[in-house]
Amino acid sequence: MIKAxxxxxxxxxxxxxxxxxxxxxTDEMWxxxxxxxxxxxxxxxxxxxxxxMKLAIPFYEGExxxxxxxxxxxxxxxxxxxxxxxxxxxxIYLIDDKDRVIAHQDYSKLWQKQTSGxxxxxxxxxxxxxxxxxxxxxxxxxxxxxxxxxxxxxxxGAVALMILTVSLISVWAGLYFTKPIVSxxxxxxxxxxxxxxxxVKMKRTDELGKLADSFNDMSKELLEKSxxxxxxxxxxxxxxxxxxxxxxxxxxxxxxxxxxxxLKGWLKEDRLTLPCYAVIGGENAPxxxxxxxxxxxxxxxxxxxxxxxxxxGERIFRHRVFPLNHAIDEEGEFLVVLEDITEQxxxxxxxxxxxxxxxxxxxxxxxxxxxxxxxxxxxxYAEDLIDRMQxxxxxxxxxxxxxxxxxxxxxxxxxKRITGNLLNFSRKNDWTEDQIRVxxxxxxxxxxxxxxxxxxxxxxxxxxxxxxxxxxxxGLKLMQVIVNLIxxxxxxxxxxxxxxxxxxxxxxxxxxxxxxxxxxxIPAEAMDKxxxxxxxxxxxxxxxxxxxxxxxxxxxxxxxxxxxxxxxxEGTTVEIQLPAERLLKAGLDVAxxxxxxxxxxxxxLQARESVVNSENNYERSAQEIMEVGxxxxxxxxxx
Amino acid sequence: xxxxxxxxxxxxxxxxxxIGENRxxxxxxxxxxxxxxxxxxxxxxxxxxNAHDDEVLIEKQIDELLEDEPNLIVTLGGIETQxxxxxxxxxxxxxxxxxxxxxxxxxxxLIKDYKSPGGLFTGxxxxxxxxxxxxxxxxxxxxxxxxxxxxxxxxxxxVSKLSLEETRKAAKDLGVAISPCDASSKECLDTxxxxxxxxxxxxxxxxxxxxxxxxxxVKLTEEKKVAAMGLYDFEAKKGLLASxxxxxxxxxxxxxxxxxxxxxxxxxxxxxxxxxxxIRFVVNQQTKDSLGVAINQDLLHIAELIHPExxxxxxx
Numbered sequence: 045m046i047k048a049x050x051x052x053x054x055x056x057x058x059x060x061x062x063x064x065x066x067x068x069x070t071d072e073m074w075x076x077x078x079x080x081x082x083x084x085x086x087x088x089x090x091x092x093x094x095x096x097m098k099l100a101i102p103f104y105e106g107e108x109x110x111x112x113x114x115x116x117x118x119x120x121x122x123x124x125x126x127x128x129x130x131x132x133x134x135x136i137y138l139i140d141d142k143d144r145v146i147a148h149q150d151y152s153k154l155w156q157k158q159t160s161g162x163x164x165x166x167x168x169x170x171x172x173x174x175x176x177x178x179x180x181x182x183x184x185x186x187x188x189x190x191x192x193x194x195x196x197x198x199x200x201g202a203v204a205l206m207i208l209t210v211s212l213i214s215v216w217a218g219l220y221f222t223k224p225i226v227s228x229x230x231x232x233x234x235x236x237x238x239x240x241x242x243x244v245k246m247k248r249t250d251e252l253g254k255l256a257d258s259f260n261d262m263s264k265e266l267l268e269k270s271x272x273x274x275x276x277x278x279x280x281x282x283x284x285x286x287x288x289x290x291x292x293x294x295x296x297x298x299x300x301x302x303x304x305x306x307l308k309g310w311l312k313e314d315r316l317t318l319p320c321y322a323v324i325g326g327e328n329a330p331x332x333x334x335x336x337x338x339x340x341x342x343x344x345x346x347x348x349x350x351x352x353x354x355x356x357g358e359r360i361f362r363h364r365v366f367p368l369n370h371a372i373d374e375e376g377e378f379l380v381v382l383e384d385i386t387e388q389x390x391x392x393x394x395x396x397x398x399x400x401x402x403x404x405x406x407x408x409x410x411x412x413x414x415x416x417x418x419x420x421x422x423x424x425y426a427e428d429l430i431d432r433m434q435x436x437x438x439x440x441x442x443x444x445x446x447x448x449x450x451x452x453x454x455x456x457x458x459x460k461r462i463t464g465n466l467l468n469f470s471r472k473n474d475w476t477e478d479q480i481r482v483x484x485x486x487x488x489x490x491x492x493x494x495x496x497x498x499x500x501x502x503x504x505x506x507x508x509x510x511x512x513x514x515x516x517x518x519g520l521k522l523m524q525v526i527v528n529l530i531x532x533x534x535x536x537x538x539x540x541x542x543x544x545x546x547x548x549x550x551x552x553x554x555x556x557x558x559x560x561x562x563x564x565x566i567p568a569e570a571m572d573k574x575x576x577x578x579x580x581x582x583x584x585x586x587x588x589x590x591x592x593x594x595x596x597x598x599x600x601x602x603x604x605x606x607x608x609x610x611x612x613x614e615g616t617t618v619e620i621q622l623p624a625e626r627l628l629k630a631g632l633d634v635a636x637x638x639x640x641x642x643x644x645x646x647x648x649l650q651a652r653e654s655v656v657n658s659e660n661n662y663e664r665s666a667q668e669i670m671e672v673g674x675x676x677x678x679x680x681x682x683x
Numbered sequence: 684x685x686x687x688x689x690x691x692x693x694x695x696x697x698x699x700x701x702i703g704e705n706r707x708x709x710x711x712x713x714x715x716x717x718x719x720x721x722x723x724x725x726x727x728x729x730x731x732x733n734a735h736d737d738e739v740l741i742e743k744q745i746d747e748l749l750e751d752e753p754n755l756i757v758t759l760g761g762i763e764t765q766x767x768x769x770x771x772x773x774x775x776x777x778x779x780x781x782x783x784x785x786x787x788x789x790x791x792x793l794i795k796d797y798k799s800p801g802g803l804f805t806g807x808x809x810x811x812x813x814x815x816x817x818x819x820x821x822x823x824x825x826x827x828x829x830x831x832x833x834x835x836x837x838x839x840x841x842v843s844k845l846s847l848e849e850t851r852k853a854a855k856d857l858g859v860a861i862s863p864c865d866a867s868s869k870e871c872l873d874t875x876x877x878x879x880x881x882x883x884x885x886x887x888x889x890x891x892x893x894x895x896x897x898x899x900x901v902k903l904t905e906e907k908k909v910a911a912m913g914l915y916d917f918e919a920k921k922g923l924l925a926s927x928x929x930x931x932x933x934x935x936x937x938x939x940x941x942x943x944x945x946x947x948x949x950x951x952x953x954x955x956x957x958x959x960x961x962i963r964f965v966v967n968q969q970t971k972d973s974l975g976v977a978i979n980q981d982l983l984h985i986a987e988l989i990h991p992e993x994x995x996x997x998x999x
Binding site for chain 2: 061093117130
C-alpha cells in the first residue's frame with residue numbers, strides 16, 4: 045500500500061489544516077494514477093452527506109511524480125437532475141460506471157443498482173465520456189403512447205363523429221329530398237282516390253319547390269276540371285234521363301252497350317246480347333240506310349218505326365242513329381236516339397181530319413146545291429112520268445119511258461157520285477199506300493168544288509198531261525191537298541177569277557201539280573208563316589189556319605215538296621212536286637185527254653210578288669233514292 | 684404526496700415565512716429556481732408572510748399560515764423554521780417544510796440526520812455556523828496584519844452561539860486572539876466603538892438581529908478603519924471588507940430543488956439536507972482600498988470584487 049504525502053490543502057469549509065490520519069487517495073485511484081493521466085474516484089458522500097467525487101491529475105516536478113486532486117461536489121448537478129420538473133410520468137436519472145443510480149427524481153431509488161430499462165418503458169440515454177456515466181430519460185410506454193392513444197381514440201372518435209355526421213347529413217339530405225316527394229306522392233294518391241287533398245306546402249325555391257308548386261296548381265286545376273266534369277255529367281244525366289227520348293250506344297257489330305232508363309222502360313228488355321235492330325226494331329236484319337252498315341253516308345239515319353206496346357196499343361217511334369267521333373272503346377261508336385212520336389202523329393191525323401171537316405163545311409152548301417139539281421131533275425122526270433101514266437098518255441111509249449128512266453138513273457148516279465165523293469173525302473182514314481192516278485184525283489177534287497166555282501163565276505182551266513206517271517201514296521190525302529189549294533184560290537179570288545189546275549211530268553221522275561189563281565195574292569209579311577198551323581189571313585169564321593200546314597205535312601209524307609209563288613194583285617201559284625212511280629207509268633190510262641173546263645166567270649187579281657220555297661229541292665221516292673244514294677233524312681216512311 | 688399530477692387545475696399553494704425584509708432575496712431566488720426547473724406561475728402560488736423583524740408578529744403569521752393549510756412551507760431562515768416547528772409539533776400539523784438556508788439544522792433539532800432528515804423538514808444547511816472558523820481563517824489570511832478579532836454574536840440565537848463555539852475552536856487552531864461581543868446587549872457596539880483599535884478586525888456571526896445592525900457596523904468599521912468579515916454579500920456591498928458565505932439568493936434558488944422534489948412526490952424526510960451549492964467570497968474593493976492595509980494577493984485572486992469602479996481610492 046502506497047501512502048501519499050500531503051504538500052498543501054485548500055478547503056472550502058474546513059481550515060486549511062490537514063488532519064493527522066487523513067488519506068486522500070484510495071488504493072484504486074493511486075494505482076490508476078500510475079498509468080492514467082486522469083483518474084476519477086467513485087461517487088461517495090463526504091462527512092456532510094454531500095455526494096462528491098475525487099478527480100486527480102498526475103504531474104511531474106523534476107523526476108518526482110506528483111498529483112493534484114480535487115473533490116468535486118456533485119450535489120448541484122445531481123440535485124438539478126433530480127429536481128427538474130418532469131411531466132407525464134417521465135423521469136431523468138444518472139447512473140455511474142457501476143450502474144448505481146446517483147441522481148433520480150425519486151430519491152428512494154438513489155444508490156440502487158439500475159437494471160436496464162424494462163420493456164414497459166421508453167427511454168433515451170446519453171453517455172458521458174471518460175466518466176462512463178449514463179444519463180437516462182425514461183417514460184412508461186403507457187404514458188409515452190398516451191398522446192398517440194389519445195390521438196387514435198380521438199381519431200376513432202373523429203371518424204365515428206364524421207360517420208355520424210355524414211349519416212346525419214345523408215339522412216337529412218334524404219329527408220330533404222324524399223320528404224317533399226313523399227308528400228307529393230301522398231297527395232297524388234289522395235287525388236287519385238278522390239280524397240280531399242291539401243296543398244303541398246314547401247318553402248323552397250329549388251326544383252322540388254317548383255315541382256310542389258306545379259303539383260299544387262295541377263291538382264287545383266284538376267279538381268276544378270273534375271268539378272266541372274261532375275257538373276257536366278250531372279247536367280248530361282239530367283238531360284239523358286229527362287229528355288223523354290230513348291238513348292242507346294251501339295257498336296259496329298250492332299251490339300248495344302248502354303241504354304238510358306227511358307229506353308229500358310220502353311223496350312222492357314235490358315238484355316244487351318241481341319243486336320240493336322232486333323232489340324229496338326224487332327227486325328232480323330240491320331235497318332236500311334243504317335250508318336253502321338253504310339259508314340260512307342256520313343249522315344244521320346232517320347226512320348219512323350211502329351211497334352206494339354202491349355196494353356197501350358201501337359206506338360210510333362222516330363229512330364235516329366248518330367255516329368260518334370270520339371267514342372270510347374267497346375262502348376259503342378253510334379248513338380241511337382228513339383223518340384215516341386205517337387202523340388205527334390195522332391195530332392197530325394186530327395189536324396188533317398179537322399181541316400177536312402172544315403173544307404167540308406165550306407163546301408156544304410155547294411154539295412147541297414149539287415145534289416139538289418139532279419134530285420130536282422129526277423123529281424121532274426118522275427112526276428111527269430107518273431102524270432102521263434095516270435093520264436094514260438098514248439104517246440108514252442116504251443122508248444119514251446126508257447128515256448125518262450135513263451134520265452132518272454143518270455141523275456141518281458150523279459147524286460151517288462157526289463155523295464160518294466163527299467163521303468170518301470170526309471172519311472177518316474190512315475195513310476193508305478197505293479199507286480194513284482193524278483188525273484183522277486184532280487178530277488175528283490174539282491168535282492167537289494165545282495159548284496163553288498160556278499157560284500163565284502170562276503173560270504176553271506184544267507191541263508193534265510197525257511201519260512202522267514203514277515204516284516205512290518194515299519190518293520185521298522192528295523185529294524185533300526188539292527181541294528185545300530182550290531178552296532184557298534177561290535177564297536183569294538172571291539168572284540170572277542181564273543183558276544188553272546195543271547199536272548205535268550218533270551225530268552221523268554217528278555209529277556208537278558200546279559194550282560194558279562188570279563186572286564189578290566199573299567202579303568209578303570205572311571209568306572214566312574204560311575205553313576204554320578192556325579195561321580190564316582182569312583176573315584174570322586172563314587178559315588181554320590190548318591189548310592196549308594196539313595198540306596205541307598201530307599206532301600212531306602209523299603216525299604214531295606210544296607212551293608208557293610205569289611205576286612200581289614196578280615195571283616198565286618202553288619206547285620206540288622211528287623216523286624213519280626216510273627214502273628207503273630206504262631200501265632196507266634193514258635187515253636184520257638186533258639180535262640179542260642173554261643169557266644171564266646170573272647177575275648179579281650191583286651198585284652204582289654213574293655217567292656217562297658218551302659223546300660229547295662224536291663224529294664225522291666225511297667226506291668229511287670236507294671238507287672242513287674240520295675239523302676233520305678226527310679223521308680217519312682210508314683210501316 | 685404528489686402535488687403536481689395532471690389534471691390539477693388548482694395551483695400548488697406554497698407558504699413562505701420570512702423574519703425580515705433583507706431575506707427577501709431568498710424568496711427571489713426561490714422563485715427563479717422554480718422557474719428554471721420548469722414551473723410556471725399558474726402551477727405555483729405563494730403566500731408570503733414577512734414579519735419585518737418582529738418576533739411576536741411572526742408567531743401570529745405562522746398561525747395564519749397554518750390555518751391556510753398550504754401544500755408546502757418554505758422558511759427563509761433559522762428563526763422562522765424553529766418557530767414553525769414548535770407550532771407544528773404543538774398542533775401536530777403535518778405540512779412538508781423546506782428551509783431555504785439556515786445554520787446547523789441538526790444541532791437545532793430540526794432534523795435527525797443530514798442524509799436522512801426524517802420528519803417533515805428538509806432544506807439547506809447554509810453552514811454558517813460551522814463555517815465560522817473558516818471565515819475567521821479567511822479574514823486573517825486576507826489581512827495578515829490582524830492581531831485581534833472582535834467576534835459579534837447573538838447570545839439569544841442558538842446558531843449564533845454555536846457559531847461562536849466554532850470560532851473559538853478555530854481561533855485556537857489558528858492562534859488568533861478573539862474578543863466576543865454579544866449583539867443582543869446594547870453595550871456591544873458601544874464597547875466596540877470604544878475599544879476597537881488598529882490591527883484589529885471584526886467578524887460577524889449569524890443572527891437576524893446582527894443582520895439588522897449591518898449599517899451601524901459598517902459605519903463603525905469605516906470610522907475605525909478596521910477590516911470586517913460578514914456572512915453575506917450584501918454586507919460586503921454595504922461596506923464591510925469582505926464576506927464569506929452562501930448568498931440569500933443562491934440559498935433560495937437551491938431551495939427550489941427541494942420544493943420541486945417534494946411537489947413531485949418525495950417525502951421531505953428522505954431528502955438529504957444539502958450544503959450550499961456555492962460559498963461566495965466577496966471583497967469590497969472600495970473598502971479594501973480605503974483601509975490601506977496589506978492584503979493577501981493570492982486570496983484576492985479567488986475573491987469576487989465589488990465596486991471595481993472606485994478602485995485606486997478615487998473615492999475616499
